[in-house]
Amino acid sequence: MSDAPAGGIARGGSVGVPASGADDGTGAREAGRPFTAVLGTPPVPGAHPAPADRLRNGYRGMPEAERSALWRQRLHEAESGLTRLLAAWHDTTHLSDWFALQAEIFADLPDPTAGGSADWQRVFFRGQALMERFLVSRHGERALAAWADAIAAVHRDVEPDHGRGAADPVHRIARQAELYGSDYEFDDGIGIGGATRAALTITHCAIWDYREKARRSGVRITLASPCTYCTKALSANIRAKGFEPTHSLRTGPTGHGCRWEAAAPEAPSDSSGEQ
Numbered sequence: 001m002s003d004a005p006a007g008g009i010a011r012g013g014s015v016g017v018p019a020s021g022a023d024d025g026t027g028a029r030e031a032g033r034p035f036t037a038v039l040g041t042p043p044v045p046g047a048h049p050a051p052a053d054r055l056r057n058g059y060r061g062m063p064e065a066e067r068s069a070l071w072r073q074r075l076h077e078a079e080s081g082l083t084r085l086l087a088a089w090h091d092t093t094h095l096s097d098w099f100a101l102q103a104e105i106f107a108d109l110p111d112p113t114a115g116g117s118a119d120w121q122r123v124f125f126r127g128q129a130l131m132e133r134f135l136v137s138r139h140g141e142r143a144l145a146a147w148a149d150a151i152a153a154v155h156r157d158v159e160p161d162h163g164r165g166a167a168d169p170v171h172r173i174a175r176q177a178e179l180y181g182s183d184y185e186f187d188d189g190i191g192i193g194g195a196t197r198a199a200l201t202i203t204h205c206a207i208w209d210y211r212e213k214a215r216r217s218g219v220r221i222t223l224a225s226p227c228t229y230c231t232k233a234l235s236a237n238i239r240a241k242g243f244e245p246t247h248s249l250r251t252g253p254t255g256h257g258c259r260w261e262a263a264a265p266e267a268p269s270d271s272s273g274e275q
Contacts, residue, residue, distance in 0.1 A: 058174060080154045081154050085150040097134070106127075121179065125210070145232050148235070155241075166195050166196055169198075182206040197261065197264070201257065231247060234247070
C-alpha cells in the first residue's frame, strides 16, 4: 500500500499499453504484450464513444434491482466469510456472542419485494460495522486481513465469471464504487475479452461520505479509515479470481480516492537452461 502525494489524483496508465482510443487492443494481444481493458460502454465497430462517456462512471445507470442484489451479495460474503473464519480458528469462546450478533445483523430485513437499494445499503452498513467491531475488539485490527481472505474464498464461489479476464474483478470494484455514488474512471484503451490487465481510478470515494453520515446518525464506527479494511478486501477478492492486485491511495482536491489494477500473473520463467 502506498499513498500518492496530496493533489496526486490523476488517471494512471500502464507501461506499454496504448493510450489512444483508436487502438482496439488487438495489436497488443497479438504481440503478446499486456493490454488494459476499458470497462465502460462496450466499443461499437467503426465508432469510438466520447472519452467522458466511455471512461467515467460506467455504472451510473445501474438498475435499482441490481443495486439491491449487490448489497445483499456483499452482506452474504461478509457474514459467510466471518463464519468461515471463526470455524477455521475453532473459536468457540465467543460463539454465543456471534449468534446474538447474527440476529442483530439480520434483524428487520427489508421486504424482499418492496425493499429498495437504500434499505439494503442500511442493512449492509450496519452489519459491516457490527462485524468489524466484533472481530477487532476480540482479535485486533490484524485479524482484518484473515477476514478479508475468508470473504474472498466466498466471493470466489458466488461472484460470476464473465469471461473478461482481468476486467472481471475491476468491474466488481467499479460496481461497488457505484453503490456509494463514488466517482471513478477507467484507463484509456479499448478492452476485449480475456484481458490480461485492467485498471481504474476512484477519483472521489464516497464511502468516506457515507461513513461520516452514519457516524453522525449514531452508528459506531470501529476503524478510523475505511481503507484499513477495504484495501485488504479488494486485494483478496482480486487474488481469489486468479489475478495480481496493485493499488495506491490518493488524496487531493476531489477528496479521498485510490487506483486499482488487476493483472494476470506472469508465467514462471524456465531456469533449466533447456532449449
